[in-house]
Amino acid sequence: MKYLIPALAGLALAACTAANDTDSAAVDTAEAGFMPDVSEVNIEAHIRFLASDYLNGRDPGTPGYEIAANYVASQMRLLGLEPAGDNGGYFAQVPLHEVRPDAAYNQLTLDGEVFEHGTGAYISSNPSVLEAEITGELVFVGHGVSAANRGHDDYADLDVDGKIVVVLGGVPENVFEGLSEERAHHNSGTTKRNVAAAHGAIGMISVTSWTPEQLTGFTNGFGSRPAVRLTSATGPSGYDSVTASANVSAELGARLFEDAEMSLEDVRAAMSAEEPSYPRFELPHTVTLRQRTLSEPFDSPNVVGMIRGTDPAVADEYLVLTAHLDHIGSVTENMRAGGSCNTTDDSDEICNGAVDNASGISIMLETARTFLAQGAPRRSVLFVALTAEEKGLLGSEHFARNPTVPAEQMVANVNLDMPVIVYDFADVIAFGSNHSNLGPIATRAAARMDIAVSEDPLPEQSLFVRSDHYNFVREGVPSLFLMTGFSSPDPRWDEGEGFMGFLTTHYHRQTDQLDGELEVLFEQGAKFANINYLIAREIADSDVRPAWNDDSFFGNLFGGDAE
Incomplete structure (x- = not known):
């Protein structure tokens, strides 16, 4: 023009x-x-x-x-x-x-079985800690929401210090009904990561509803594009202690709940029932998350x-x-x-x-x-x-x-x-x-x-x-x-x-x-x-x-x- x-x-x-x-x-x-x-x-x-x-x-x-x-x-x-x-x-x-995952390096290992980046698990970038490998026991913490003013705390009576937390997306809907601003605050990835970090977690796994094929498509498409993030110079953040995180397919997510007190299917049903409950418990598995973040400042x-x-x-x-x-x-x-x-x-x-x-x-x-x-x-x-x-x-x-x-x-x-x-x-x-x-x-x-x-x-x-x-x-x-x-x-x-x-x-x-x-x-x-x-x-x-x-x-x- x-x-x-x-x-x-x-x-x-x-x-x-x-x-x-x-x-x-x-x-x-x-x-x-x-x-x-x-x-x-x-x-x-x-x-x-x-x-x-x-x-x-x-x-x-x-x-x-x-x-x-x-x-x-x-x-x-x-x-x-x-x-x-x-x-x-x-x-x-x-x-x-600009940060993006190092797809050739990143992986999730569940009880000795390796899932490469994009094959069941998408290993996220970390803009503060550019390389990390963590191994920890798993604890399912529901939605990962801590809202004392609403009488709901997914971390109550759980020990996640030095462990990897497993979370589902969203928030407990009945707790935040009619409270759109509070709901959005607690549903943000930043808030969930900061809450996990405050309780001593070293990693986070988010269970999605994606099929493995959908996750692979995301990894090869939108997920392969660099994102712009602040560097660690801005100040401390939840990334400093939650140094590795992943999104996993529904299929891999279900495996995390194998031999636990409830299956993933039963957990989802309980949380979405007409009168919902929000179970939280340890998962009998150990996971290693390995991430490297490529950075262009x-x-x-x-x-x-x-x-x-x-x-x-x-x-x-x-x-x-x-x-x-x-x-x-x-x-x-x-x-x-x-x-x-x-x-x-x-x-x-x-x-x-x-x-x-x-x-x-x-x-x-x-x-x-x-x-x-x-x-x-x-x-x-x-x-x-x-x-x-x-x-x-x-x-x-x-x-x-x-x-x-x-x-x-x-x-x-x-x-x-x-x-x-x-x-x-x-x-x-x-x-x-x-x-x-x-x-x-x-x-x-x-x-x-x-x-x-x-x-x-x-x-x-x-x-x-x-x-x-x-x-x-x-x-x-x-x-x-x-x-x-x-x-x-x-x-x-x-x-x-x-x-x-x-x-x-x-x-x-x-x-x-x-x-x-x-x-x-x-x-x-x-x-x-x-x-x-x-x-x-x-x-x-x-x-x-x-x-x-x-x-x-x-x-x-x-x-x-x-x-």
């Missing part, structure tokens, strides 16, 4: 000019009752550049992402944000590597700018505004596992990511511009463009665990991920609003723009734990994730038609771009930015420090001393 270049240059110049005007118009303090008026032209300028073909889908570790990161850093400098990355600059590097930067607070009493507290800068690259270049570009048009290889998430970055930048136009806030505000969200929320995990400001002084996070600005929205969803005193702030801000705040319309998707804010939650920081809602004054887009239409037709596809069949409504981006600013402004200027609600599961789990 080379014809975009004149438009890109003109719109970028408009954004820069607006930045200079903003500097001259800045006032010392925010005016009471101020109503923001973000420019839709500026929103368009950022999206057009970031979603252009010349950035080739902004895949981390590629020149396209580096161009995007430099663009954001330049915009931060033009706006007048202080650099708040590493070594006095805007970049905060994230240590990443690279760095990719988060981009960090700051507006320093003006009130000495709270200026050393930081509100962190985030949006992910990366997308999923192109069909031909992105051969990594996860975040794949879904081919819909053979003539167009690039997934440009206009809505996901050039829109979020543009709104974050224009939120910063509006802050400066109205005067610096009482608290300091960090603006962080995150890398590698599409690879597993990696940039946010590294930053949340290794921030460029004192970790204990990060008081709140507001995250922008894929505001679906392709329809006239009449409501927003503020994920996390029920967990902290940020919820009423979001409601007040939206109401000032005549926008409602609605309940999660897709609880089964567990969106609260699927974007970058979740890593701040895991570090005890109250967080909000703002998203366009399902209501619209236009009947074509009402009742979720606008949002779901984007998900089913354009999400992670080449059509998430400008000047094609998808119409991106820049004025809706400006409206969303106005709401985001009002939320951020109240947090930054409030007398009250953000705090978890007393009944918040995540606040009670991560907000205190508990891990």
Whole structure:
């Protein structure tokens, strides 16, 4: 789309000019009752550049992402944000590597019988411990879930120290009925691995429902592609002690239960019964897991700018505004596992990511511009463009665990991920609003723009734990994730038609771009930015420090001393 270049240059110049005007118009303090008026032209300028073909889908570790990161850093400098990355600059590097199993080396041995990688067992990569061989007795731990607040603990009265745990996928459904956020937290591989590690396990075997043929197909297909992971430099993880893990076919899984007190078939029946039970017991077998992980390291930067607070009493507290800068690259270049570009048009290889998430970055930048136009806030505000969200929320995990400001002084996070600005929205969803005193702030801000705040319309998707804010939650920081809602004054887009239409037709596809069949409504981006600013402004200027609600599961789990 080379014809975009004149438009890109003109719109970028408009954004820069607006930045200079903003500097001259800045006032010392925010005016009471101020109503923001973000420019839709500026929103368009950022999206057009970031979603252009010349950035080739902004895949981390590629020149396209580096161009995007430099663009954001330049915009931060033009706006007048202080650099708040590493070594006095805007970049905060994230240590990443491509990892994949060494198929020729990896194997599982059950009571002396060897199963090569892909023949009944898929031996997973370990991004922290690149080579390990472990031998241990087996203990079946049900779903591998430890939820004391719900009265369920699959590890209760079991000794798994120095042993290999065997788990089934999922969670006990009756325990988490109606609790989609908690369910998703306990069902994640990271949580299950961390729980196993906390109990002293050295390995984990997950029993799937796959046939041996299906597992072989996965191993030779998707499972053979490299994945992007953080290196051990980010900090300790469950990988450090659970050094080898495997997924096994249902057939091999059944063999693990031979001569045990229950067969795998009986266990599954008990756990899925109308009145389920959750048996857990030792398995009379010994397994050796051997894994070697092939690694190709690279760095990719988060981009960090700051507006320093003006009130000495709270200026050393930081509100962190985030949006992910990366997308999923192109069909031909992105051969990594996860975040794949879904081919819909053979003539167009690039997934440009206009809505996901050039829109979020543009709104974050224009939120910063509006802050400066109205005067610096009482608290300091960090603006962080995150890398590698599409690879597993990696940039946010590294930053949340290794921030460029004192970790204990990060008081709140507001995250922008894929505001679906392709329809006239009449409501927003503020994920996390029920967990902290940020919820009423979001409601007040939206109401000032005549926008409602609605309940999660897709609880089964567990969106609260699927974007970058979740890593701040895991570090005890109250967080909000703002998203366009399902209501619209236009009947074509009402009742979720606008949002779901984007998900089913354009999400992670080449059509998430400008000047094609998808119409991106820049004025809706400006409206969303106005709401985001009002939320951020109240947090930054409030007398009250953000705090978890007393009944918040995540606040009670991560907000205190508990891990």
